[in-house]
Amino acid sequence: MRLPNTAHTSQPWRIHELTRDFQLEDVWALPTPGGPDEFPRLVRAVATGDPSNGSSPAVRALWAIRWKVGELLGWDGPDAGLGSRVPTLRDRFPADLRDTPSGPGFGTLPFTALYLLGDEWAAEIANRTMHGVMHLGWVPDGTGGHRGQMAVLVKPNGLLGTAYMAAIRPFRHLIVYPAAMRQIERAWQAGAGEPAPVHG
Template identity: 60%
Template sequence: MKLAETAHTTRSWRIHEIAGDFDLEDVWALGTPGGPDDFGKLVKQFSSGNFPDGSPLPVRALWALRWKLGGLLGLDKRSSGLDTRVGSLRGKLPPELRDTPTGPDEDWLPFTPLYRLEDEFAAEMANRTMHGVMHIAWVEDGQGGYRGQMAVLVKPNGLFGRVYMGFIKPFRYLIIYPALMRMIAREWRTRG
């Protein structure tokens, strides 16, 4: 379920001090009910999930089209990524976050993990269109339990990046995110 921006902005997440100049693009409640110690399970699920391969055909088709266009337009060249076009946010991490675990051993591509705390995890990626952060958090659900929350923060790369982000927004809201939210909830229930 999509949440108001305040579900992210009113909390004292460490990501605010690191990516304060990024735009908050999305905030989502995840269908991942659990207890106070289940956050590690959620981070592991994100790194080993089956997205987009396990998604419905429209999602897989959009994903394949995006990577095909990205290849043709050079959107994902190494020269437009982290530590080439933009510096990694790892350089902005306060000393106490530099030594935190970054996540499980699984491959996070296309994201690069930044830090992981007891209730907060962040990973970044960059390409020709933007520098983005996926922020996963573990929050109280108001009913005595906990659930995951995902925020997406972006810094578009100039006019081209802003136009691109605006162009893909309807696809994200109508096709990608609903399928992703269902998949996250389904995988959470399956892994029990």
Template identity: 65%
Template sequence: MRLPSTAHTSRPWRIHEIAYDFRVEDVWDLPTPGGPDDLAHLVRQISAGKGDIDAPVARALFAIRWKLGALLGWDKPATVVGARVATLRDRLPADLRDGLRGPGFGKFTSVYQTHDEWAAEMANATMHGVMHIGWVPDGTGGHHARMAVLVKPNGLFGAAYMAGIKLFRYVGVYPALLRQIGRDWEKSAHERSAAREA
């Protein structure tokens, strides 16, 4: 379910002190019911994924995006984190810098991981983005994940690009992504239960 930006900004996440100049692009509740200590399972699930969304429309949209990126040079090595933009790890306070970093995956590099937060970043010629996963109580004794997408567009071109793909994200990408995360989470229920009992 899509949520207002305040569902992210009102929580005391550490990411606020690090990505203070990024804007909140999207916030979603993820279909990942669990216990208070289950964020680490979700981090492993996401980072171990193949990166393919199991939906034809979403796959087609990504294929078009990567073709355009290759044609127009949006994803060249000179545009990534550490080249065009500095990593957000440079902004981390000592406790986060010395703590668990978390895994990278696909085009994302992990920034930090705590008991209830995980942040990973990526950049290209259009923007510098952060995927923030927070683990929140659901009000009934359980917990689930909340995903926020934070962006810093690269100038007017980046802002126009983000506006131009908004409908595609809402119609073709996020619904498929959330369904896949939910299916994978259900499949791993036995593993999580065994880990709690161990």
């Protein structure tokens, strides 16, 4: 379920101080009800997931198109990403975040983990179109439990990035994110009996 931007901006997340020049694109409530200590399990589920290989044919087709277009236009080359076109957000870390563990690496998605705290995790991505951040938080659900919350923050790369983000917005909202929510929910329910892992 999409949430108002204030669901993200009103939280005391550390990501705010790193992304003041980014736009908040989306905030989503994740279908991951759990206890106060289950956030690491959510982080692991997201890091190891592969939305381009989910059950929705429409989503698989959109991802295939995106990767092919990116290959043809050189959007995803090594000179377009972190440390080349844009510096990593780790360069903005205040002193107390510099020794924080980054959390798990990604299995298939081209994200790089930034930091992992008790109730907050962030990862970044960059290509020719934008510099983006995926942020996960673990928030009270109003019924005595907790749930995940995801925010997407973006810094478009000029006119290309602005046009690209505008063009994909309807597909993200109507197809990609709803399918991702179902995939996350299935993974969460399938792992309901797992102990919460600890990442260093």
